Amino acid sequence: MSREPLQILLVEDDDAHAMIIQRNLARQSPAPRLERVADGEAAVAYLQSRSGANASPLAPLPGLVLLDLRLPRMDGLEVLARIKADPNLQFIPVVVLTTSAAERDIAAVYQAKANSYLVKPTDATDFSALLEALCTYWLMINEQPLNQIYD
Numbered sequence: 001m002s003r004e005p006l007q008i009l010l011v012e013d014d015d016a017h018a019m020i021i022q023r024n025l026a027r028q029s030p031a032p033r034l035e036r037v038a039d040g041e042a043a044v045a046y047l048q049s050r051s052g053a054n055a056s057p058l059a060p061l062p063g064l065v066l067l068d069l070r071l072p073r074m075d076g077l078e079v080l081a082r083i084k085a086d087p088n089l090q091f092i093p094v095v096v097l098t099t100s101a102a103e104r105d106i107a108a109v110y111q112a113k114a115n116s117y118l119v120k121p122t123d124a125t126d127f128s129a130l131l132e133a134l135c136t137y138w139l140m141i142n143e144q145p146l147n148q149i150y151d
Helices: 015-026 040-049 076-085 103-111 124-141
Strands: 007-011 033-037 064-067 094-098 116-119
Touching (some): 007 040, 015 124, 040 064, 040 076, 064 076, 076 094, 094 124, 103 116
Parallel strands (some): 007 064, 064 094, 094 116
16 A cells, blocks of 8 residues: 655754755655754744644645754743644644753653654664664554644
8 A cells, every 4th residue: 555755854963964864765665754843933933834724735744743842932841832732733743852851851751742752863874773673653554644634
């Protein structure tokens, strides 16, 4: 059975990390449709512009958000809280993908209702392997609700 490409919002301020993520996602079949924003305020604005009464059917909500924690203008924890507090956005799975392995960050993210917490490896090969596993699960194995459910 063929799957539609998943729409992913990547919220990442580090250009090198974004490039690694984009390159790995592009290798998937089907490759997801990826949009990137580089700060927390842009992420919230992006999502709010695609939800609610003013949303355009040509600009659907993403089926997954990959969210860094350390972001300019609004940190990832605040972005996560805004997503999960908004009835039009709360069902979008959010995977926190960050460099922090601090227990307080992990606990705070799960308390804010993230769907997953992944620590970015420092080694490029390990980072690619992590992204491959993430893609296998979220793009191939996990069942996504239809976009109409988000509307």
